[in-house]
Amino acid sequence: MLIEPGKLLAQINSPADLKQFRKDQLVQICEELRQYIIDSVSVYGGHFGASLGVVELTVALHYVLNTPSDQLIWDVGHQAYGHKILTGRREKFYTNRLYKGISGFPKRKESEYDAFGVGHSSTSISAALGMAMASKYKGDGLKQHVAVIGDGSMTGGMAFEAMNHAGVSDTNMIIVLNDNCMSIDPNVGALRDYLTDITTSQTYNRFKDDLWRILGKFSKFGSSAQEVISKVEGAVKSALLNQSNLFESLNLRYFGPVDGHDVNHLVEVMHDLKKIPGPKILHCLTVKGKGYDLAEKDQTKWHAPGKFDKITGEIAKKVYDTPQPPKYQDVFGHTIVELAEENENIMGVTPAMPSGSSMNIMMKAMPDRAFDVGIAEQHAVTFSAGLATQGMKPFCNIYSTFMQRAYDQVVHDVCLQNLPVVFCLDRAGFAGADGPTHHGAYDLAYFRCIPNLVVAAPMNEEELRNMMYSASVYEGPYSIRYPRGQGVMPDWRKPMREVATGQGRIVKEGEDVAILSIGHIGNYAVEACDKLTKEGLNPAHYDMRFVKPLDEELLHEVFGKFKKVVTIEDGCLMGGFGSAILEWMMDHDYQAQIKRLGIPDEVIEHGTQLELHKECGMDPDGIVAAVKKMAAAVSANY
Numbered sequence: 149m150l151i152e153p154g155k156l157l158a159q160i161n162s163p164a165d166l167k168q169f170r171k172d173q174l175v176q177i178c179e180e181l182r183q184y185i186i187d188s189v190s191v192y193g194g195h196f197g198a199s200l201g202v203v204e205l206t207v208a209l210h211y212v213l214n215t216p217s218d219q220l221i222w223d224v225g226h227q228a229y230g231h232k233i234l235t236g237r238r239e240k241f242y243t244n245r246l247y248k249g250i251s252g253f254p255k256r257k258e259s260e261y262d263a264f265g266v267g268h269s270s271t272s273i274s275a276a277l278g279m280a281m282a283s284k285y286k287g288d289g290l291k292q293h294v295a296v297i298g299d300g301s302m303t304g305g306m307a308f309e310a311m312n313h314a315g316v317s318d319t320n321m322i323i324v325l326n327d328n329c330m331s332i333d334p335n336v337g338a339l340r341d342y343l344t345d346i347t348t349s350q351t352y353n354r355f356k357d358d359l360w361r362i363l364g365k366f367s368k369f370g371s372s373a374q375e376v377i378s379k380v381e382g383a384v385k386s387a388l389l390n391q392s393n394l395f396e397s398l399n400l401r402y403f404g405p406v407d408g409h410d411v412n413h414l415v416e417v418m419h420d421l422k423k424i425p426g427p428k429i430l431h432c433l434t435v436k437g438k439g440y441d442l443a444e445k446d447q448t449k450w451h452a453p454g455k456f457d458k459i460t461g462e463i464a465k466k467v468y469d470t471p472q473p474p475k476y477q478d479v480f481g482h483t484i485v486e487l488a489e490e491n492e493n494i495m496g497v498t499p500a501m502p503s504g505s506s507m508n509i510m511m512k513a514m515p516d517r518a519f520d521v522g523i524a525e526q527h528a529v530t531f532s533a534g535l536a537t538q539g540m541k542p543f544c545n546i547y548s549t550f551m552q553r554a555y556d557q558v559v560h561d562v563c564l565q566n567l568p569v570v571f572c573l574d575r576a577g578f579a580g581a582d583g584p585t586h587h588g589a590y591d592l593a594y595f596r597c598i599p600n601l602v603v604a605a606p607m608n609e610e611e612l613r614n615m616m617y618s619a620s621v622y623e624g625p626y627s628i629r630y631p632r633g634q635g636v637m638p639d640w641r642k643p644m645r646e647v648a649t650g651q652g653r654i655v656k657e658g659e660d661v662a663i664l665s666i667g668h669i670g671n672y673a674v675e676a677c678d679k680l681t682k683e684g685l686n687p688a689h690y691d692m693r694f695v696k697p698l699d700e701e702l703l704h705e706v707f708g709k710f711k712k713v714v715t716i717e718d719g720c721l722m723g724g725f726g727s728a729i730l731e732w733m734m735d736h737d738y739q740a741q742i743k744r745l746g747i748p749d750e751v752i753e754h755g756t757q758l759e760l761h762k763e764c765g766m767d768p769d770g771i772v773a774a775v776k777k778m779a780a781a782v783s784a785n786y
Contacts, residue, residue: 151187153238154180161236163210163261174211174411178203182439184238185229190458194245194252194581197437197450198298199229201328201408205296205432206230208414209324212422213292219263219279223272223297225253226451227326235261245581247755253585267585268553269523270304272297273323277310277427280319292422293321299329300500303339303522314427315399322421323400323429326408328436328447339522342394343431395429404431409438448503471638476630476668477574479609479640481506483616484543485513486644491620495535497521497544499528505545505574525550529557529569536567541620545572548588548629549579555594563600563625570619576605576629577669577718578747578761583754588629589747592666593723595627596696602626602649603696605667609640611693617644631668631718633757650697658688661778662710666692666725669718669766676771687714687775695725698732707738712778716745716766741781743774 152158156173157180160166169177182203189196207230209220215235222228232250233241237259243249254262264275272295280293301307302325314321327343395402401424406417414432421428436451437443442461443450455464488494488510496518502508510518521528525546532542546554551573562569579586595603602619604627606612612630619626655670656677665673670691677689690706692699706713715726726744733740745766752760761767765774 151184151191151242153184156180157184157233157238160234161238163213163215163234166207166210166234171211171412171415174207174415178207178411179439181207181230181233184233186440186458188241188244189229189453190456192242192244192246193452193454195226195229195452196440197443197447198226200440200443201434201436201438202227202296202326203230203438204409204411204414205324205326205434206234208411208418209294209296210234211415212418213294216260216263218292219276219294220261221264221272221276221279221293221295222254222266223295223301224269225266227296227298228254231261232259235259245583245754247759248753251583251754252581253583265585267582268550269301270297270306272301273307273310273314276321276323277314277317277319280321280427281317284317284319289320291320293319294324295321296324296326299325299327299340299343300523303500303524305524305526311395311398311400311429318426320425321427322418323427325404325429325431326434327405327431328434399427401426401428402431403428405433406430408432408434473635473638474609474640475506475633476609476612476635477504477506477632478509479612479635480545480572480574480616480630481509483613483644485510487616487620488514488517491541493539493541494620495519495540495542497528497532497535497542499523499525499546499550501545501547501550501574504547505572507545525554526557529554529571530561532569533557533561533565533567536562536569537565541568541570543570543572543616543619545574547586548573548576548591549586551591552594558595558601558625559598563598566600566624568623569625570616571625571627572616573627573629575632576667577631578752578757579632580757580760581754584751587747587752588631589720589752591627591629592695592717592719592725593727596728597723600625601696602694603629604694605629606693607665607668607670607691609635609637610642611647613640613642613644614647615693618647618649621646622649629667631757635668636671647693650694650699652690652692652694652699652702654688654702655691656687656689658686660685660710661687661712661714661775662706663687663689663771663775664692664706664713664715664725664729665689666695666717666719669716669761672761672766672768673716673771675768676775679768679772680775683776685775685779687779692725695728698728700732703729703732704736707733707736707740711740712781713740713742714745714771714774714778715742716771717747718761718766719746720749721746722749741778743778745770745774 156177185199240250245252253267256262256265276293276295283291393402435444436447453463496507496510498505498507499521500523502511502520528544532544535542573591576588604615606615615628663673673689677687680687715729717725721744747764
């Protein structure tokens with residue numbers, strides 16, 4: 149379905165085209181851009197509410213800035229759809245997040261207007277500061293560097309580290325704080341309360357515009373006047389707010405709050421801020437989902453709703469005649485509540501992903517035992533470690549790709565102290581349309597090298613429940629990884645039982661070739677074995693369950709019987725499960741031909757999970773091909 153742009157938007161293929169319009173036409177351009185996003189996402193799917201909330205800000209920034217020379221960095225990138233549409237990608241926008249299409253996030257190799265690749269939060273200020281420092285070194289004092297960061301991303305510690313550095317950098321950069329009280333779920337913590345205090349202070353808001361105009365007039369009298377007025381400005385703001393300003397205390401000139409949906413005022417403010425030297429922060433108030441009533445009212449649901457009817461708001465869902473398997477995240481969410489009802493020491497921790505991880509189920513049932521700590525993975529891990537020292541059994545649920553951000557804390561604060569923290573790694577393996585920034589490709593490799601840590605992966609929902617129970621009674625660090633999406637068992641609520649640490653299982657007896665799998669992707673191996681059986685072949689299949697410790701008894705059986713082995717994992721081949729099997733084989737003086745299937749040592753782009761598995765040769769047909777090739781080699785040897 150071809151999405152038709154409005155008459156003004158149809159003429160915009162670059163920011164240069166946007167600048168040709170009069171300022172009084174910007175409101176209509178914003179309306180057309182917002183409608184184009186609504187039309188496109190309703191038909192093709194994707195992230196939704198975040199981009200609707202920054203339409204006016206996006207138009208104002210590209211209208212005022214000289215992009216791509218000026219550097220515009222979007223934090224995370226969920227809100228960058230309008231940016232992409234205005235920067236030459238409107239006609240390709242229907243391919244957004246589709247296999248071989250444009251990325252759902254800013255990406256340097258995709259466009260010169262994407263100044264920095266993003267996907268993980270809280271990186272924009274550091275990146276913009278690095279760019280600004282480079283410009284300062286090169287003597288380019290006119291270039292602007294703008295980081296657009298949400299108040300959710302501002303809860304990430306990296307943002308504060310960057311602001312602390314920016315305040316003493318004397319660089320030409322602007323931090324735009326997009327304050328809508330949301331990330332994916334409602335924001336939590338003291339920063340949220342602080343920003344609310346600023347935005348609801350009637351006294352401060354009554355005086356701020358007059359103060360801004362006065363300061364603007366003084367600014368033309370030179371640097372000494374700027375220095376004096378800057379001190380006066382900070383003092384007045386602090387007095388009006390009855391507290392010191394957090395951002396001013398970091399030596400960042402604070403301006404705002406301003407209406408983030410008044411495009412003409414935003415243009416005026418941005419023009420003024422460009423003239424003021426040094427690091428600055430502009431506080432914009434926006435509404436996530438702005439312009440689509442349902443998205444404004446239920447912002448979590450409409451963060452990324454998929455395809456929907458834009459008139460009725462009905463979200464497209466497949467209708468099935470038979471019961472369907474649940475999502476792994478929901479199995480986790482319900483199971484942790486069951487476990488916590490039996491064990492009063494179990495607690496839940498998640499960094500700003502309560503609905504995505506289904507920790508919200510426990511947060512609702514046991515609000516004093518489940519915590520959303522904000523976008524702060526490092527804190528989530530060490531906070532869990534602190535709980536564990538006091539006899540608690542924390543289940544720390546972090547997406548695999550975001551666990552990368554807390555690696556030092558896993559090593560230093562949990563594993564070196566051998567603390568009983570359970571890491572539940574959601575979205576392990578290919579994340580699908582979110583692409584390489586969200587693929588959970590590396591956790592098997594980066595976890596299996598850490599002393600004291602158990603590394604496990606269930607093949608189905610029953611196994612996930614059993615592993616969660618096993619982890620709850622295990623005295624040490626324990627990680628469980630599982631993928632995004634559905635499992636394979638509609639009837640999944642089975643009684644839980646303990647799985648011996650490091651114990652695999654035989655799924656299918658066979659001859660000639662052995663398939664060793666880890667995790668959910670073992671279900672592909674089951675499908676492949678069915679196909680191979682119909683073709684007269686009889687491979688064996690072993691679900692190893694654990695990458696660390698490996699089931700040595702089972703491996704002795706495998707290598708004592710088979711000279712041809714295929715390993716399969718939904719993770720990187722470099723240092724992953726297949727590598728662990730190879731290492732074990734060599735250490736125990738076995739000789740066999742091994743074919744490893746998994747994610748190669750390259751960046752795999754976005755697409756459906758099956759499309760990406762197929763691309764890497766690890767789908768059922770890829771497994772069949774690998775086994776048949778090995779079997780043919782066996783036959784040739786005879």
